[in-house]
Amino acid sequence: MAATFELSILTPERAVFEGKVEYVQVPGSEGYLGVLADHAALVTALASGTLTVRRPAGREESWQVSGGFFEVSRNRATVLADAASTVAMPLA
Amino acid sequence: MSNLRVLRRRIRSVESARQITKAMEMVAAARLRRAQARALAARPYAAKITDMLGNLSSAASELDHPLFKAREAKTTALVLVTSDRGLCGAYNSNLIRAAEQRLRAGAPGAHPQAGTRLVLVGKKARDYFKRRKVPVLAVHTPVPAEASLEFARALTGDLIARFVGGEVDRVELMFTQFISALRRRVVTEVFLPIGAGRAEGRAAGGDAIFEPDAESIFAELLPRYATARLFAALADALASEQSSRMIAMGSARKNAGELMDLLVLQRNRLRQASITRELLEIVGGAEALK
Numbered sequence: 380m381a382a383t384f385e386l387s388i389l390t391p392e393r394a395v396f397e398g399k400v401e402y403v404q405v406p407g408s409e410g411y412l413g414v415l416a417d418h419a420a421l422v423t424a425l426a427s428g429t430l431t432v433r434r435p436a437g438r439e440e441s442w443q444v445s446g447g448f449f450e451v452s453r454n455r456a457t458v459l460a461d462a463a464s465t466v467a468m469p470l471a
Numbered sequence: 472m473s474n475l476r477v478l479r480r481r482i483r484s485v486e487s488a489r490q491i492t493k494a495m496e497m498v499a500a501a502r503l504r505r506a507q508a509r510a511l512a513a514r515p516y517a518a519k520i521t522d523m524l525g526n527l528s529s530a531a532s533e534l535d536h537p538l539f540k541a542r543e544a545k546t547t548a549l550v551l552v553t554s555d556r557g558l559c560g561a562y563n564s565n566l567i568r569a570a571e572q573r574l575r576a577g578a579p580g581a582h583p584q585a586g587t588r589l590v591l592v593g594k595k596a597r598d599y600f601k602r603r604k605v606p607v608l609a610v611h612t613p614v615p616a617e618a619s620l621e622f623a624r625a626l627t628g629d630l631i632a633r634f635v636g637g638e639v640d641r642v643e644l645m646f647t648q649f650i651s652a653l654r655r656r657v658v659t660e661v662f663l664p665i666g667a668g669r670a671e672g673r674a675a676g677g678d679a680i681f682e683p684d685a686e687s688i689f690a691e692l693l694p695r696y697a698t699a700r701l702f703a704a705l706a707d708a709l710a711s712e713q714s715s716r717m718i719a720m721g722s723a724r725k726n727a728g729e730l731m732d733l734l735v736l737q738r739n740r741l742r743q744a745s746i747t748r749e750l751l752e753i754v755g756g757a758e759a760l761k
Contacts, residue, residue: 391517391695393513419680459520
């Protein structure tokens with residue numbers, strides 16, 4: 380099983396997601412970037428786009444986010460999004 | 472007999488006042504629960520963004536931004552957050568009184584000729600200062616019934632524009648802080664410039680990678696931090712308003728209930744007196760016929 384890390388997705392109004400994930404892909408201001416467990420400390424601004432996480436069971440979830448920040452430090456990742464809405468996953 | 476009729480009419484009116492205040496109390500209680508949940512839900516973001524600001528400003532101390540720079544406070548904008556609706560006890564009058572005191576006293580430790588200008592939120596403050604012909608910088612109303620991010624963004628944008636444009640050198644927020652359903656108090660916080668001193672970082676982010684770079688993240692972070700703070704203040708103000716209304720309506724209901732008891736007692740006494748009197752008249756009449 381792949382290593383996991385803690386991820387929180389927060390908007391000014393509420394916490395959208397809180398839990399362990401294996402992988403997260405965020406729309407950074409300089410392009411999409413993916414983060415796995417034990418990533419180096421990082422702070423980046425976000426652009427508008429789709430944020431995807433892979434949970435331990437292999438299940439993927441996506442949100443549409445618009446602007447904000449993404450921070451990783453000591454195996455804790457935080458997304459501070461201006462707004463986040465769930466994306467309907469296409470049936471696999 | 473007209474006395475009895477007057478009493479009955481009075482009982483009816485007190486009874487309906489009691490029912491209305493009871494209904495308003497219950498509505499306020501429900502809204503308070505929602506407002507509290509909303510204020511609570513906003514906390515993780517506010518905590519995290521404060522944390523990030525602290526990390527960032529301790530990681531790179533040479534960061535420079537107009538929103539961060541303290542100027543000599545010649546003109547201070549005082550943002551007074553009141554409500555649109557009344558019937559909430561002393562909620563608005565407490566705020567207005569505090570604002571008037573502040574206007575008379577001036578900002579603590581400010582420039583001798585420092586002026587304080589008002590930015591009003593809510594119809595109650597607007598009406599009050601309009602009646603007294605006090606000039607104000609801006610009025611923001613109506614206030615959404617639930618803490619709204621759009622409203623907080625618009626207000627923050629307006630304040631930042633006035634601050635950066637040099638119209639005001641300092642912005643303070645005066646609002647009602649929600650402590651518990653029974654306790655709240657009027658507080659004043661410096662909103663702009665954003666104080667670096669308050670946000671003390673863990674200094675752990677010192678070696679973090681910044682993308683694109685610390686300066687541009689900083690520039691993006693500051694307005695959002697301001698919005699989050701204003702949103703939190705609005706959420707607190709709304710929760711305070713509802714709790715204040717709930718308590719005011721609760722005591723109004725109790726008073727109406729007590730008055731009802733008194734009036735009902737009086738009515739029963741009057742009715743009994745008239746029955747007794749009629750009986751005595753009948754008995755007296757019968758006796759006289761013997």
